Every structure is written in structure tokens, then in C-alpha cells.
Amino acid sequence: MPVTHRITGDTCVITIDNPPVNVIGLAVREGLVAALDAAEAAGVARVVVTGAGRAFVAGADAREFDGDPVAPHLPDILRRLERLPAIAAINGAALGGGMEIALACRARIAHPRATLGLPEVTLGVVPGAGGTQRLPRLLGLAQAVALISEGRVVGADQALALGLVDALADDPLAAALALPAADFGPEKALCDRPAPAPDDAALDTARKAAAKRAPGQIAPQRAIDLVAMAAAAPMDQGLAAEREVFLTIRRQEQAAALRHLFFAERAATGRARTLGVTPAEVKTAVVVGGGTMGAAIAYALAGLGIAVTLVETTPEAAARARTNVEKLFDEAVKRAKTTAEQAAADLAARFRFVAGYDDLPPADIAIEAAFEDLSVKRAIFAALDAGLPQTTILATNTSYLDVNAIFAGIRAPGRCLGLHFFAPAHVMKLLEIVRAEGTGPATLATAFRLAERLRKIPVEAGVCDGFIGNRILTRYRQTTDLMLIEGALPAQIDTAMEAFGMAMGPYAVQDLSGLDIAYANRQRKNLRAQPGIRYVPIADRMVEDLKRLGRKTGAGWYDYTDGRRSPSPVVDDLVRRTAAEAGVTPRAFTAAEIADRALLAMIEEGLYILAEGIARRPADIDLVLVHGYAFPRWRGGPMFAADRLGLPAVLARLDALAAADPLSWRVPGLLRDLVAQGHTLASLNQEKT
Structure with missing residues (x-):
């Protein structure tokens, strides 16, 4: 009763x-x-x-x-x-x-x-x-x-x-x-x-x-x-x-969206219990890389009482890593989250800073947080594989790279996976748990249990370039760049997306993170030479010709004066010149059309991610976009939005876009199947074991 x-x-x-x-x-x-x-x-x-x-x-x-x-x-x-x-x-x-x-x-x-x-x-x-x-x-x-x-x-x-x-x-x-x-x-x-x-x-x-x-x-x-x-x-x-x-x-729409996310979050945090194995309790950890990301990961782990060994390449780098961790403790003291005395005690009790891999203690998990270079990461894991027991879970924090390639040749591959934290790692709630080819269920369960202890929203992803979030982000940015060359300007696109509910528009975000970061990723993928896509060179010319790297150089997609952004005539001129050189006649875009195209691009890519098995459920895609990329929570995420628009309407709009520009738009077969069967994306959200 x-x-x-x-x-x-x-x-x-x-x-x-x-x-x-x-x-x-x-x-x-x-x-x-x-x-x-x-x-x-x-x-x-x-x-x-x-x-x-x-x-x-x-x-x-x-x-x-x-x-x-x-x-x-x-x-x-x-x-x-x-x-x-x-x-x-x-x-x-x-x-x-x-x-x-x-x-x-x-x-x-x-x-x-x-x-x-x-x-x-x-x-x-x-x-x-x-x-x-x-x-x-x-x-x-x-x-x-x-x-x-x-x-x-x-x-x-x-x-x-x-x-x-x-x-x-x-x-x-x-x-x-x-x-x-x-x-x-x-x-x-x-x-x-x-x-x-x-x-x-x-x-x-x-x-x-x-x-x-x-x-x-x-x-x-x-x-x-x-x-x-x-x-x-x-x-x-x-x-x-x-x-x-x-x-x-x-x-109403907002309440339905927020309920959708509530249930999606509950399913995500309970994922470990669906795997049929008992997760191990992580008590000791090695973190490789003491920069901003690695220090924050180590700090978050130590906050659970986990003993952390933070590894750097040289004694000088290890000293810098210690300084980075100390700054996080200092911030916690300033926010009254702890006392100076307790912070000093926790730092002494829970951290060890070392140079090299010759004297690593046994650990339950080792997390690599080095920069995005495949050869560097492979070398790190070769050293970890040699220096730690085969029972140690090995995790890479890569944002884009092939997790299977990173772990190629590692003993006991069932213990390997990706843990893609989002910056700042001790604050951001999203954690993409990337399932490699050999990842075993016990490793997955332990990762989900660790995420639960860290009070994060864990989302399981398969291996592809960018996993779930960065893959959709790339598609989103490609679409907004297309609108640039067709007649929109950066400030107009940002204003439209902020009105849609995004915390920041795509160009303001790039200025904040640094245009060189996205540039390096585009060069890695060599988009200029890729067949079957419509390459828009504006973003590359921003770096190569104008040397504008964002806020850190005082000039990016916007000009900055005393930290305040304003549209840049230089950038607007570059956009117009590039369109003219490509033979594109500019046209006017409304704010609604900009937001609609951007959303459709996210939906399209999300459907391919689902069809390929990179994401387990549509709701997981929504969690990634909301918690990692500031998609407005009250809109529920792009997959939820697709259902609210109606999949037949989404299909009709993508068909029209693909007919007009087949190099930029495709129609996912999964979408056609769902419409033909009268199903929704929500019908795919049932928990799978």
C-alpha cells in the first residue's frame, strides 16, 4: 500500500x-x-x-x-x-x-x-x-x-x-x-x-x-x-x-522540455546499474598533465577523498602543476567552500606531484589530460601500461581523437576508455564516457560510478571524431559559416542564437576559447581537401590572413575594447570579400531563419550519431548539448526539439535544404524510417541493457 x-x-x-x-x-x-x-x-x-x-x-x-x-x-x-x-x-x-x-x-x-x-x-x-x-x-x-x-x-x-x-x-x-x-x-x-x-x-x-x-x-x-x-x-x-x-x-513546451531532461538525467546517472556488473570503488588515481584541465580533474578527484598522483614531464612542470592545483584550493577558500587550514591539509594529504613515470604508485585509475596529439597520448599510455598494474583503468581525456588508436597495443584493453571532461572540469557537470572497441562492462560501470560520485551527468558515447558533443558542434559551426558566406554577419548570427536561448553565439564562443583551437582541428581534418563538402574558408582566413585569435589577442570575430565586444568592420569586410570571390550573391537572413537552420543542422547530425550507434539514446544527445554546450535547457535539446517540431516537418525541411545544397545537407535514413513508421525520437529512449 x-x-x-x-x-x-x-x-x-x-x-x-x-x-x-x-x-x-x-x-x-x-x-x-x-x-x-x-x-x-x-x-x-x-x-x-x-x-x-x-x-x-x-x-x-x-x-x-x-x-x-x-x-x-x-x-x-x-x-x-x-x-x-x-x-x-x-x-x-x-x-x-x-x-x-x-x-x-x-x-x-x-x-x-x-x-x-x-x-x-x-x-x-x-x-x-x-x-x-x-x-x-x-x-x-x-x-x-x-x-x-x-x-x-x-x-x-x-x-x-x-x-x-x-x-x-x-x-x-x-x-x-x-x-x-x-x-x-x-x-x-x-x-x-x-x-x-x-x-x-x-x-x-x-x-x-x-x-x-x-x-x-x-x-x-x-x-x-x-x-x-x-x-x-x-x-x-x-x-x-x-x-x-x-x-x-x-x-506547455518549457515544462515538457524540462521534464524530459529530468528523466534523461535520472536515466544517465543510473546507467551503472543497468550494466549487470558491480563497479569498483576508485580510491587512488594518477592524472597525467597538470595544466588547466589536468589540475581541475585531479582537484575534483581529491575532493572525493581519492589520493591523486599528478604526473608531469619535468620537475619544473610538476611545480607548475602544483601551483595550478593550489589556485583551485585558493578559489575554494575565497568562495567559503573550505578553510585555508583545511585546504592546506587536503593538499598535503591527497596530492603527490611527480616528474616522469619511474615511481608511480599502484592506482585504481589513470587519466591522461595532455594536449591533443595522438603520438603524445600513445607515448603516455605506453608508459602507464608499463608502470602500473594491469588492473588500473586507463582513461584518455581527448576531445576529438580516435580512442581506439590511442590505446592500440595496450595490455588488457578491457580497462581502456575515454573520459571527456569539460572545462572547468571541477565545475562542468557533463562527462562523456567514451566506449572503446575493447572496453569491458566492469570498466564502464566503474566510470559511471565515479561520475556519480563526482555529481556529473555521464553520457556514454562511441568512438568517432568529436564523439557526440564536439561532432555536433562542428556541424553547427559549419552551418553558421555557410550562412556567413551566403549573406549573414557574425554579430547577426550570434544575436539570433542568443535570442534562441544559447548562452553565447558561435562566434563569441570561438573568440572566448581561441580561434587557433578550432583552426588546429580543421587543419587536422584537412577540410580544404575533403571531397563532397562545401568548404568555407572564412574561419581559416581569420587566422591565416588577419592573425585574429580571439579575446586573448584583443581581436577575433569581434573587436574588443576594455573587454567589451563590438562588431569588427575588418571581419565584416572579409566575409563580404570571401563571398564575392566565391561568386555568392548575398541575401538577407531573419533571426528565425538563422536559428532554424542551426537547429536543423544539430538535429541532422544527431540523427546520424544515433544511426551509427555513437549515442545510445536521443535523450543522451540532448544531455550533452544542454550540459556541455549551453543549449537552452528549457528547449530540451535538439532531439527533443525535433519531436516537438514533428519529424515529418523536419524531414520536409531537410529534403528542401538538401535539394538546394546537396554538398551541405543530407537527409538521414533513420529520419525517413521513423517518419515512415510513424515513430518519434522519444520512442528510442527506452533504456537498453
Whole structure:
């Protein structure tokens, strides 16, 4: 039974038991109604609501959001609950609807490890069962609007300091049963408390923060509107407005996209459990390369308590690597993530900096983070293979190179794979786990388990140039370069893509990372000589003719003055001259057309990646683009966007583009098959073992 109740004396204990995290679905709501019926019939003096297992209630069952609401409805249940002498014994996570259940109670006692919050905006909705009206009456408008609009989840200690809970107890149920009846009388019900005082400054601050943190997203701003109502309207009116907004926006595009990513993330982080083997626990690591990437990987590993040996080529380079790691500890101290004393202790206890491979300790994993050169990487792994046990997992952090070629000749190839971290490696959540030809399931499972410990979103990828993310990035940039030579200008394309929701346009991003990096990759692939493609030389001429390398030289696709970018007449002239030399007559592009073409290019490449088995699921492609390349989260990713556009419509548009420019556009056979069968990309997201 998802909800049980027992009446002992004058007390009714209601236990929500819907594993694994006690989400509120129809059966739970029906069980709550039955429990309340029994409590009211018995005329109990006390109702205690708690959860079974490690969660109180982790929210509503988001799978129900795509359908029509079915009675009984949680808001109606909570109006009944708040009229009873109820106490919430919060044994674990109380999130979303779980937090709203707790707010409908007259007292809240939490376990010290409990987490609490109303994170609905992160799923594109607002609290739908009284959260926006009850929380301001408990905490005041300023605290409530910040928590709700950010979707922030707090620990028990902070919840107690805020006044979100009344007490902490190792056994919340026992503490609730021992609470004197006088401590939870009718005056404690939030519905009977006065409305919070208006606070226009807090609302304005929340609106500006939401616009910066979640640009383009609807839910945070609507949530702020509702919290404002708590101070300006009777509670019944506020509850009715909240419910209307919740039911309206939960069916809209943004909410659907954010739910899609929520379930995709959950599947990705649970991948290790689908491989049928037990992952090893990584306790020791070797990291080769102490530059920006290697130092950050080592720092992230050490943060888990893993002992790290960081390898460089010379004593001088090892000293620089130590300095790079020390800078990361210094940043953590400045952000109050640790103390100077603790940072010094962790550095001493968890790090060893060495030159060469002659004295390596045994390690569970070795991760190479050298620059992108196949011969360099092969030499590193030959040394690691000779210097470490054959049980050590060997991982390369390459962004583009052939992982199979890197590991050619290595003993025990089942332990080899790619771990493509994204910079900065200790911050960015995405980790592409690249499956080489010989990678064994135990190695994959251990990599996924390590990613889970690092709190990253792991996505499995096969071997190809650029794997999932950089392969799509290359196609995206090729497409925007085509629009350059056809008549668009860099600033126009960037503006259009930023309006679409990308954090930065493609040319601003290249200026930030350095034009020489993309240039080196193009030279490696020798695009000029590749048959069957439409080569656009503008990006190469930026480096070769104009010597513009981006922000680091003060000039790239844009001119930079005091760090601020402005369109460059020199670059715009290069674009126009190159088009004229190619015999292309420029034409006008609208912002919508630019964004549409860029998205179609990502979709097209994603379909080929799926067809080739490089990505396991369409949702994995979406995770890579959202978490690694700043694709707008509220659009769900390119594969999700393809389904929302409709695959027949995508097919028609790609057919038209391919007919007009067959060197630049192709129509994936997988797309034709899906359309012919009436299937969607979402139908390919079922977990494979």
C-alpha cells in the first residue's frame, strides 16, 4: 500500500510508502484521503504524517503532468489536512508536493539529514498545492520568494535557521508523538496566519536574479507573481490563482522540455546499474598533465577523498602543476567552500606531484589530460601500461581523437576508455564516457560510478571524431559559416542564437576559447581537401590572413575594447570579400531563419550519431548539448526539439535544404524510417541493457 495509517489512542500516524522516493501519484492521493477519513471519523487529537524509507515525499509524480488532472487533487487534500492537528515528521527529502504537505501541517520536525524545498521551477512549473501562499506566511515574503523562484533545496540545519522547520530530531516520528498538544493548536495553521508584509524590493531582486539565472524561462517569473499575491490577496484567491497557473504551464513546451531532461538525467546517472556488473570503488588515481584541465580533474578527484598522483614531464612542470592545483584550493577558500587550514591539509594529504613515470604508485585509475596529439597520448599510455598494474583503468581525456588508436597495443584493453571532461572540469557537470572497441562492462560501470560520485551527468558515447558533443558542434559551426558566406554577419548570427536561448553565439564562443583551437582541428581534418563538402574558408582566413585569435589577442570575430565586444568592420569586410570571390550573391537572413537552420543542422547530425550507434539514446544527445554546450535547457535539446517540431516537418525541411545544397545537407535514413513508421525520437529512449 502506498499509504498506510494506524490509529493508536488519540493519534493517527499516516505513513507514505511509495518507493523509491515516495512521489505523489494517484494511489498516494487516494491513500491520503482514506487516512484523513479515518482520522476525522476517530476524532483524533493528533495526526502525524511521515514517510517510509529515506524520503518523506520527494514531490509529485511528474509522469502524470502530461495528462489531465485526476481527482482527488492534492490542494483539496491539504485543505483538509491543515484543519487537523497535524505534524510533519520529516524523515528525509521533503520536496515539491512533499514540502507542501509539511506546510499544511501545524508543526514540522526534521531529521538532521533531511532536505527541504520547492524546486518546481526547475521542472518548468510552479508549486501547485499551496506552496506559493503558505511559505510566505511562514517565512515572510523575501525569504519565500528567493527559495521558490530559485527552486532552492536546503539542508535541515538551514531549514531550522530559516524557520522552515520547528525542530530537528534523529527520530522525527518519536519527537512528533512526544510533542505537547498545546504546541500545535489551530493558531499554528498557516492558512490562519496573517498575510506577509509586501516587499517590492525583494520581488524586484528576485525578478532580476531569475532573468539572469534562467533567461527565457517562464516558471520563475510566474512563481514570483504568485508569491506577490500572498501579500496582496486573500489566501483562497491566491490558492486558486496558483492552481490555475500550475495546470496551465505544466502542459506547455518549457515544462515538457524540462521534464524530459529530468528523466534523461535520472536515466544517465543510473546507467551503472543497468550494466549487470558491480563497479569498483576508485580510491587512488594518477592524472597525467597538470595544466588547466589536468589540475581541475585531479582537484575534483581529491575532493572525493581519492589520493591523486599528478604526473608531469619535468620537475619544473610538476611545480607548475602544483601551483595550478593550489589556485583551485585558493578559489575554494575565497568562495567559503573550505578553510585555508583545511585546504592546506587536503593538499598535503591527497596530492603527490611527480616528474616522469619511474615511481608511480599502484592506482585504481589513470587519466591522461595532455594536449591533443595522438603520438603524445600513445607515448603516455605506453608508459602507464608499463608502470602500473594491469588492473588500473586507463582513461584518455581527448576531445576529438580516435580512442581506439590511442590505446592500440595496450595490455588488457578491457580497462581502456575515454573520459571527456569539460572545462572547468571541477565545475562542468557533463562527462562523456567514451566506449572503446575493447572496453569491458566492469570498466564502464566503474566510470559511471565515479561520475556519480563526482555529481556529473555521464553520457556514454562511441568512438568517432568529436564523439557526440564536439561532432555536433562542428556541424553547427559549419552551418553558421555557410550562412556567413551566403549573406549573414557574425554579430547577426550570434544575436539570433542568443535570442534562441544559447548562452553565447558561435562566434563569441570561438573568440572566448581561441580561434587557433578550432583552426588546429580543421587543419587536422584537412577540410580544404575533403571531397563532397562545401568548404568555407572564412574561419581559416581569420587566422591565416588577419592573425585574429580571439579575446586573448584583443581581436577575433569581434573587436574588443576594455573587454567589451563590438562588431569588427575588418571581419565584416572579409566575409563580404570571401563571398564575392566565391561568386555568392548575398541575401538577407531573419533571426528565425538563422536559428532554424542551426537547429536543423544539430538535429541532422544527431540523427546520424544515433544511426551509427555513437549515442545510445536521443535523450543522451540532448544531455550533452544542454550540459556541455549551453543549449537552452528549457528547449530540451535538439532531439527533443525535433519531436516537438514533428519529424515529418523536419524531414520536409531537410529534403528542401538538401535539394538546394546537396554538398551541405543530407537527409538521414533513420529520419525517413521513423517518419515512415510513424515513430518519434522519444520512442528510442527506452533504456537498453
